[in-house]
Amino acid sequence: MNEVSALEQAVAALRAGGVIACPTEAVWGLGCDPDDDQALARLLRLKARDPAKGVILVAASIDQFAPWLEGLPVELHAPLAASWPGPATWLVPDNGRARPLVRGDHDRVALRVSDHPLVVALCEAFGGPVVSTSAxxxxxxxxxxxxxxxxxxxxxxxxxLDGPLGGLARPSTIRDLVTGRVLRS
Structure with missing residues (x-):
């Protein structure tokens, strides 16, 4: 199967409420539509992941996160713009946009703008962010x-969606946008 048809298949699966796998910067990830509660629940069941933990959303650009960043104080946009795209996941105060299974038991939502070509292509073709959690x-x-x-x-x-990993030795850094505290380095 060529890359274009594999990408189309992955996007069709996301739109149909499916769960997909694709390479990310450091490890393979599982993904789904972050607005589909059934897909989110299925992904968490597949992983046997505690729903309280929440999941990361990845996007092709900061613009794709506009609904999640609405209402964020302007001074908090600078660290995002300075570190994206790249292996920086930010915990951003939830403005009510994130689904409960995305957020978990937290008042923050984990966001990353990827620089992995397949993740970028997937998010662009899908038309927005997708869930990304380790496979x-x-x-x-x-x-x-x-x-x-x-x-x-x-x-x-x-x-x-087969392809190479992004070459990083470990998953992205996770940092709280408000406090600057590093949760995963």
Whole structure:
């Protein structure tokens, strides 16, 4: 299957409420439409992930996060603009836009503008951000290849967008936008 049709298949799966896998900057990720509660619940079930933890949203550009950034004080936009695109995930105060399963038990939503070409292409083709959480069952190491994703999840996924990882040694830094506190370095 060529890359264009694989991308189209992944986008169609997202739009149909499916769960997909694709490479990210450091590990393989699982994704779904962040506005589809059934897809979110299914993704969390597949991972056996505690819904209280929340998930990260990735986008192709800061503009795709406009609805999530609405009402954010202007001075808090500078760190986002300075670090995106790239491996910086920011915990941004939720303005009410994030679904409960995206946010988890938190008053923040985790956002990252990716510089991984496949993630960017996926978000552009989908027309907005997608959920991105490591492709693994809770407590297990994340998948590092399409083969590992298929070995863990078999036919439970609706699409696998194959491609190389982004070359980073570890997942993105997670930092609270308001306090500056680093939660994952």
């Amino acid at each position: 693994n069952r809770a407590g297990e190491p994340p998948a590092m290849s399409a083969e590992q994703v298929r070995a863990v999840f078999g036919d439970e996924l609706d699409a696998v």
